[in-house]
Each structure stands twice: as structure tokens, then as C-alpha cells.
Amino acid sequence: MSVQSRVSRNIQRIRREKDLSQEEVAHRADIHQTYLSGVETGKRNPSILVVERIAKALGVDVSAIFKPN
Amino acid sequence: MSVQSRVSRNIQRIRREKDLSQEEVAHRADIHQTYLSGVETGKRNPSILVVERIAKALGVDVSAIFKPN
DNA sequence: TTGTGACTGCCAGTCCGTT
DNA sequence: AAACGGACTGGCAGTCACA
Secondary structure: OOHHHHHHHHHHHHHHHOOOOHHHHHHHHOOOHHHHHHHHOOOOOOEHHHHHHHHHHHOOOHHHHOOOO | OOHHHHHHHHHHHHHHHOOOOHHHHHHHHOOOHHHHHHHHOOOOOOEHHHHHHHHHHHOOOHHHHOOOO
């Protein structure tokens, strides 16, 4: 299990739990929807600063994004 | 508390607990000692793939690197 | 053994459209 | 609403010589 798939699954899971769209989260995190899509599909290798922004946009602590599944 | 300082503190703490040098860890993670130094001093913004490699080099799960202090 | 300043190539992140 | 493709570029990831 790579970090990428772990991160992507967690982000997508949390986002759906909170019933938010990619567009909404991307907007809050000040990144593009297409990029968030790339992250959620495990195709991008985001920096920890971007991950932090996504976590904030989701209203969770960064550590939640790295929890093993 | 930014991710950067959180990550840097955790890495440094774990590395010292295991009594490893930056050079040793950097070598295992296949990155430069100078770069690891930059990460540990919170000056660099590593990608999640690099953080994963550092975690492996330290013998811990990635989530350990993101634990709040 | 760790940190710094200066450098450069490349990729993280953007932006367009299309499905 | 989400994924994908493709083209673009600036900033910084990663390197190096040194202290």
C-alpha cells in the first residue's frame, strides 16, 4: 500500500462522508478541481503543504489523511 | 503548528530515538543528507513520496511522521 | 555530523477543453 | 459532478561545495 493510494482513499472517504464535492473542497483549499481529482485517483504526488490545505478544507487534522486503511 | 514543523519534529525525534545520523537515514531513503537537514529544520516542502521513503528509512509507518505533538 | 547559500531541471500545480 | 488528456510554466525539490 503506497502513500499515494492511502492518501487518495482517505481524502475521498472523508470528502464523501462530509458530502462535499471536489469543486467545493478544491475551492476551499485553493487548488484546482482537476488537481484534486488527480490526487484522489492516486496519480499525483502532492507536497505536504497542499495536503495540509486539503485537510483544512475537509475540516480534519492532517494525520487523518495518512491513517492506514 | 504547520505541517512542516510537525513533520520535522517527528522525523528528528524518531531519528534520534533510533540513534541514527542524518547521513544514515538519507542514504537509506536515497536522498541527500543536506535535503534531509532542510526537511528536519522545516525549510523544505517534501512530497508525500519522499516522506514515505524517509518513514521507511526510519522503520516507522508514514502516519507516525504526521502525528501531532 | 549537521547546516547553509547558490544553483538548475523538472514536476507540482494550472488551465483549457472534452467525456 | 468527476475524470481525463494535453500543454504549459514558475517555483521549488534536489544537488553540490563548503563551513
